[in-house]
Amino acid sequence: MNDILSVSDLTHVIKAILEEDPDLQQISVKGEVSNLTIHSSGHAYFTLKDEESQISCVMFRGQISPLIRPLLKAGAKLVVEGDVTVYVSRGQYQMQVTSIRDAGIGDLFQQFLLLKEKLKEEGLFEREHKKPLPAFPQKIGIVTSPTGAVIQDMLRVFERRYPCVEVILSPSLVQGDLAAESVIRAFRRLQEEPDLDVIIIARGGGSTEDLWGFNDERLARTIFDSAIPVVSAIGHETDFTILDFVADVRAATPTAAAELTTPDRAELLNALDSTKIYFLELLQKQLNESEQFLDDFTERLGWQMSRLLQNNKSQLDLLEAQLQIQNPKAFLTQGYSITLKDGKKILSSEELQKGDEIETVLQDGRVTSIVK
Secondary structure: OOOOOOHHHHHHHHHHHHHHOHHHOOEEEEEEEEEEEEOOOOOEEEEEEOOOOEEEEEEOHHHOOOOOHHHOOOOOEEEEEEEEEEEOOOOEEEEEEEEEEEOOOOHHHHHHHHHHHHHHHOOOOOHHHOOOOOOOOOEEEEEEOOOOHHHHHHHHHHHHHOOOOEEEEEEOOOOOOOHHHHHHHHHHHHHOOOOOOEEEEEEOOOOOOOOHHHHOHHHHHHHHOOOOOEEEEEOOOOOOOHHHHHOOEEOOOHHHHHHHOOOOHHHHHHHHHHHHHHHHHHHHHHHHHHHHHHHHHHHHHHHHHHHHHHHHHHHHHHHHHHHHHHOHHHHHOOOOOEEEEOOEEOOOHHHOOOOOEEEEEEOOEEEEEEOO
8 A cells, every 4th residue: 555656657657568568569450530630730630440449549740741641531441550659648548650551452552552642643644744756766775674584575576666776775673672773773874875765664574562663753753854755664464553654655565665666667668668659640640630731732722723823814814805905906907097107106187298208007008108
């Protein structure tokens, strides 16, 4: 009875026992969120409950990142991680939460969804930012492992489809904790390559953990800031990473990326043959039209010349008739005559004197006379 504890003493003893128990530290607890309050200080207070029990939880603002905040809502079923502590002022045990995730999915997938939502809200996935791929690339950069089957498969596609393209390999790790940083360095090396048309980031299939390096936020922002079009070719068709959403084009597989970025040589040759045939037919058509035009022109010219000659002949006939009318010989046939003196016409008798020699012009001859 001599060891009488105060309420505070008892509370501190309980606090020490609970907080020193390793089984109550860094534990995971699943439940439904209720009584959620986001204080003006930024701290979150809520109750985590199931069908039979409940526990108070606190999550300080330093732990509530933009990726975590959307999960904190009433009714959400969460898995919270943290330590069991005692809030001395109320003598109440609680969980001090350090991280949370959706109870229905794995931790990695939860991180993937949260980062995807964050970048989407920032506009990194918007179509307006997507750059088109060049139709006829001259130089393609590839970020991938130099020893895997991926690069060999892609090179075979390039050789078959478009052998004139130059391929620049920038070696990188594609798996493990250092993969994201390695890909970033390899990508930046390619950005320094002059006249590079497109960059492909490629890796074969694998588990979520194998592909996790391509869900890195820093890598996503590096790709988004690229002035060169980027093609994501990670895993199989059913595999998705953050890189797929931020890249300009997503290819289902690495070989599909090689096909997407290059034209098909056979198709180009067929198109060239078709174009050649088209222009030959067009030229022949134009020649035929030219010959027809020449025939029509010749016919029209002949008709116009004939019409012009006819008009000229009519005018000549008219002039000839007029000349015939005005021809002095025409008067002679009607019994008239012309009197000349010294070769000049005599219009009046006053022009003559006795003894002048004159000449009378008749229809069929001339008569010389002396004026008496």
